[in-house]
Amino acid sequence: MTGKASCHDNSAISAGASSDPKNSHKHNLQKELVCIEYPGQVRNPDRMMASLGGALELSTAITTEKRRLELRFRPDSIYSKPAFGDRHQTTGLVLKLKIRRKRSQPNEVQVRSIEIAGRVNFQYRFESMCDFQLLPAMRSTTTGVVECMYDSFVPSGVITNPAECGTDPVPYFLPPISFSRFDTSQLNIFKAKDVVADLTAPGDKERARRTKHGIYQGFTLLEPLPQEPNPLAPQTMKAKNVPQATIDLVRNKFQERPVWTKTALKCALQLSEDDIRYVLPSVALYFVNGPWRGTWVRFGYDPRQFFDARYYQLLDFRIRTTGAMHDKVKVKRSQNPIKPCMRFANPSSNIRDSEKLSISRSIAPKTDYIFTADTLPQMRIIFYQYCDVQVPQIQQMLEKIPTPLTGAVCNEKTGWLPARFDEQCRNILTDIVLANFRKKREGGGGTDTNTSASEFEETEGDETERTFDEEEDESDDSDGEKILPFD
Incomplete structure (x- = not known):
């Protein structure tokens, strides 16, 4: 040492x-x-x-x-x-x-x-600063000299007469456990408010845009869709050294199916977020609202003109809030994500742990974006595309929708689907999930045995319409899927 x-x-x-x-x-x-x-x-x-x-x-x-x-x-x-x-x-x-x-x-x-x-x-x-020290020294009322009062607060030696111990009146002197919240230096440059206002230009107050250069399209019935990506998107993809194999995989998937969600694409290709985040703006545009909100649509394909595009519309499925089923499905984010920690977390180990955590969480199981008859939802709010809902009853309902007349256009809210079609699909999925929970409970996976289907009926106001802000999506490419369990 x-x-x-x-x-x-x-x-x-x-x-x-x-x-x-x-x-x-x-x-x-x-x-x-x-x-x-x-x-x-x-x-x-x-x-x-x-x-x-x-x-x-x-x-x-x-x-x-x-x-x-x-x-x-x-x-x-x-x-x-x-x-x-x-x-x-x-x-x-x-x-x-x-x-x-x-x-x-x-x-x-x-x-x-x-x-x-x-x-x-x-x-x-020992690279951090020490906390403020408060010494037990006080000025004497009689002599006016600063004296150390430590012996008055803390007894020393052997106590011969416990009855007399602590009888003399002395100040409590109870300093806090810590004075400063941080033990590392913080760079604070204080300036007068009027001076800062003069030096700061109006444009400097805006938050810097993220350089993804994607096309974020608001849904309209008349405006044509862009046919080519932003010229800066391929340059960004090249600057990030994206492997050519990853680019080919994503492009081939969009040739097989013109509309994808980012989550479904990551699961199908077994790629991480960093692998495809710079590829998507070069091959597809992003719908921020409408029937295909939160999806990436291949350039050159207009879902408003093709009746088969109904299979690619988004279904917002949510676990009903009443009953025990809602409590058995955890939320994606912790209820208290910020917890005080008085212990020091090693920066180097944190970096390694975060790398392991990002690797383990960035790639979801291959079939997590598909709903089947045996599915138990991992989270309370999940988005599915209708083509990924592999339930025979729902697929038959999609096939039985009558073909529209020539020149007909899709609806601005429901797309190519009839009104209240999504509600019927949610009820079917809820019944399937309820039956799967009962099977799991019978097999020893739960303790509640008196739950009936009526307990999970939707109450008014349980589901709220989720809106997608176009300006927010332009600066934060989130696919509108922040609440999915496998982002």
Whole structure:
């Protein structure tokens, strides 16, 4: 344990260690050691250990993951606020050197031998600021001199007469646990409000647009659809080094089926969000509202002119709020996503954990976007395309819809489907989900055995119409599917 990290000369090490291969058995690479960069010059190791809480506290901090190492400059005072040392991953070796100095020339050092004492996997660094310290010192009312009142607050030594302990009136002196919320420096540049208003241009106050260059189309019956992508979209895709194989996969899928949701495309191709987010604007446009809201439509295909496009319309399916079925299906986001954490989270481990989490969550199972007779919804609100609802009754209803007359146009809200068609489909899906929950309960998956179909009937106001703001979608390409379980 040193107060300052030292750097070793590689030439000196190689000269002393590699020249004697017989000493290779002395190297101990299996012994794991911990490096603590102590913020001070260590002259008394015992006092240094006391400032770190002793051997027991030091061992507890090292063996407990995501716990910070406390350093108290006044370990004998209960009012001392500690400085925290953060754990950092590292790779290093602890070397044991034997050197020879000449009395006549003390600056010249000759390395006699070098041994590897162990390896270091992580180290503690005290890079954060210490919290404000409130000393138990008060001005005496009689003498006017500032005196330390610590002995009055905290008894010391052996208490011989417990009856007299605590009888003298003294101030409570109850400082807060912490004064500052953060122990890292925050860059705050304070300026006068009128000066900032003069320096800031009107355009500087707007939020910067995301550079995806997609075409976000509002649904109309008369306006023609764009036939070509934004010229900047292919350039962005090329700048992001998207693999050509990924581009070909997405284009082939749009040749097989002209309308997709991003979620369905990710599941069908087993690709992550980063793989297709820059490809979609180059091959399709995005509908922000209307019957095909939240879907990507291939350039050159107009769903308003083809009656078969009814299969690609979006069905908003939601678990009914009444009954036990709603409680058994979790929401996508946590009810309390922000939780206070007094422990330090290692930045390097957080990066690795977030990478693993993003890899595990970015690619959903291949059939998650399809609803079948055995489906149990993962979330309470899911969007399905009618072609992905593999329920014979609903598919027969779609086929029985009469073909419109020549020159007929689709409806602005329901598309090529009749009125209240989506409500009938929701009722059918609700009955299927209810039956699947009953099967699961009979097999030991639940405890509620008295649930009837009437408990899951939709109540007025349970479902709210979800609107899609065109301006918001232009700046945030979310597909209108933020609440899907496999985004």
